[in-house]
Amino acid sequence: MLKNFIFKSKVFNVANTTTPFISSNGVWIGSRFYSIEQLKKKTNNQKIIKWVEEQAKLCKPDNIYVCDGSEQEFTKFCNKMVDNGTLTKLNSKRPNSFLARSDPNDVARVESRTYICTKNKEDAGPNNNWMDPQQMKNTLKPLFDGSMKGRTMYVMPFSMGPLGSDISHVGVQVTDSPFVVCNMKIMTRMGDQVLNQMKENDDFVPCLHTVGAPLEKGQKDSHWPCNTTKYIVHFPEERAIQSFGSGYGGNALLGKKCFSLRIASAMAKEDGWLAEHMLILGLTNDKGEKKYIAAAFPSACGKTNLAMMLPTIPGWKVETLGDDINWMVRKKDGRLYAINPENGFFGVAPGTSASSNPNALKAIDRNTLFTNVALTPDNDVWWEGLSPAPQKAIDWKGQEWTPSKGTPAAHPNSRFTAPLNQCPSIDPAWDDPKGVPISAIIFGGRRSSTIPLVYESFNWKHGTFMGASTASEQTAAAEGTVGALRHDPMAMLPFCGYNMGDYFKHWLSIDNDPATSNKLPKIFYVNWFRKDKNKKFLWPGFGENSRVLRWVFDRCNAKGEEKAEATAIGYIPSKEAQKELADGLDISKDAMRELFTLNKDEWLSDLQSMRKYTQQFGNRLPNEITNQMNKLEDRINKDL
Template structure:
């Protein structure tokens, strides 16, 4: 089939030459029956959503009339990471947790997979924009044959006509964009009904960091086809951020307002299962304090003209603050039954990067590391990522304070020592007061920790003995932690920044000096 005969291909609402050439090339490869340029309108959303409901992909909720659930195949949603590849030129850039394939080899494989993959289907072209307005916005185009993906993209980014307007500057210059290609990999024969595609066939979710490109084949799971979605896009965004002197992180942004109306913003990185959602949604128990989540998934961070680090939600532009909010503190949150106290403040930025680099969870007695909650989401080598964090600390004298939290420390009988949920705000109050210089901190070998007197424990839902145990630093447990950290650093290899080994040596010396 010649692409010139594909209905809709020549109805592009743009003159952007590279975009037009790429869409035509992908149409020629995948041979769809028609091309639809998505406009991002409410009418389009309603039409496609109705189509998904009729197909059974979206199911109305009987309890919440305005909600729809996705009837996903469990075989498609499970272990999508097994099919995920980082296709960088240097295999080391895939990192210790990534699966690598040569980008040339992967493109040869995927080109054959995509050949004719959209036969009998519609190719949707979804221009999208994330980040603030203007030149700092990140532009991309999602090509897909999945209606579900189109609807998901609209919920996760600014799509269609409004986004496409930013592809050309005021002076007429064409801006670059990120090309994302997806197909469910189920072409239809003439007259064949569009039935749910099988989920046990070949799948690929491939990231090409140097080319800023993502190709996904064979899955209808939201995390795979919605390539511009927040977490999936971090593999590309993290690589771009390093080039631009910024950070693209798997962080939520919290707004804390005290009893006197003073406001602070906190960026928090938590691996799965470490209390991220409860922190963002819990009602505070401290009277007069308010907490609001401005971003639940990702954040872009950069320095402002005043030297402070600003964070922005790339989709929602952080609740009407399009250039971001000034970050007072960064929280790294792990899940450990022992060793790690409820809250620890880093001694300085470099020590804070060390805390983030060794962020850990206890899974069935095995300690696993997930630096800055970004290990499975990086688009380049972990050692270079940690170097970038350290270098960020040399660019300003107004850096946020860095803290490590652990809501899950347990007593000898296995019970949780800290009640969590709304009580977590008591810990965040200490964070704010440390930033403001109004709260005391106890000096320990691992950093600064609060005393019970420094925390607001009025009417706290926990025995005072449990709170003392939750914030205590056990030197013997930390001495046992040292070889685990050393082994972890060894897995990163020669690219591990020397400053982090220096921090490990300094911690070893401090622990050796304690009784």
């Protein structure tokens, strides 16, 4: 290696300086020179090259590696992480699968440290933590400075959505975590295939990530490096993301919630499309007719289970396009077309079982990364709800565990990362660049009373209001009082990258042409969780939810009030349709009646809660949302 480096006609002894310099061929950091020729050979996009140089200059890694996204690369990194203790290789029953245990202080998204940085605080809205962009950059720069010392900077070009789709968008993430690289390989289309399609001046979303744990020479590395200081920061006006201190989930896999929802939702508002926290499924009836349905539920409401459901109705079929994210664009024919921008599943393990989601179990039987689940004596994984508890195991903290210990063997937010195309119910169009036309959008929440099993909006504006009024009772898995009602509009509360009042306005703007209003999806609301006076669920759920989807399917074909009756809140199944819902089920007439009972006092109380909730948006709340609340109140007082 050269002892001296000539920079602007001055000679520096690079062995004795820590000041980084950028040359035409690479980056000098201290006594090390990092060639960017590898990157230049793969792309002529000068924006990417310049940005990577700048991040290397700031973070000062020991090496720079441009990821190619290959299976060989994935295997190489996984084997290396097995050697250093980050991963445990599972037995041959799960080929090419591994278990990771995180630091106990790095186990979930940290919403309190997640920021939206816009010049105007009102643009971020009361639904987000805000800081001035320059102030945040001044805070972050000292943290990132030298943060990758002793580590490799991995450069990951990735596509959110099918390659070549006009609905997809590209990002480039740099990280010092090989674990993040392997997860991003599964969750996105990552590597050379993305660079190969990029042109010289194409834009991308820059995603800077570090675990924030630089290594001194000779210092032993942790099996899970991270930092007690954490920031997950979004700059919507620049379309950029910076994440410091965490190696876990959505904090570190920046293509997920950070890009595909927070940044993408802001992009969608500017460019006239929708980036939503929704599953996408294909539903085929017993006559071979198929429709695509999107659905948005808050956590613990069965979104993944619905996306991979096995229908109990003979001849009907559900196929999976995605269980979490949905990007929708309105095309010339007036319809909304959707893609799943992700390439994999990042699912919660506890509760996933052969009874709740058999397709998920088959999807994770190979090529899967597990995090914070238990390890059985035969080197397989286990979590609560999967099967009867093993007599002993190693828990998510790496400690010996038996059922008598009285603590969970798997962390409640333990995860699996698996390729989407391994799902047995995968839809043939899951990777179609054109997207699929959406016929229905379903909202829902966990409600023990008030909300019927299913109802339909009168129109798009009313449906937007229904989505905006989404609320769910909190479970023990979330912070707050169990059973308390938490408003979560469109299930986007933690993920909307701008003022939610403006978000409602954007949704309303999608219906911008009366001539094609009938081309938009019909909007529905479901509640699988209504209970009787003995606190028992009235509806069986799981595969029987296909009965509700059948009514939704039929309503998409229906004219007027066919199979439905108008009520104060919207269309509910007609008495004939309710009989069809219950046909063959072990469910009483009283239970079916209760599932569709509308209580005036309960609905007025819900409406009052909604009015109070929306006050925080002030003059950003669209008049149409207030108008919908007034109309609903009038109908309740008149008809209930």
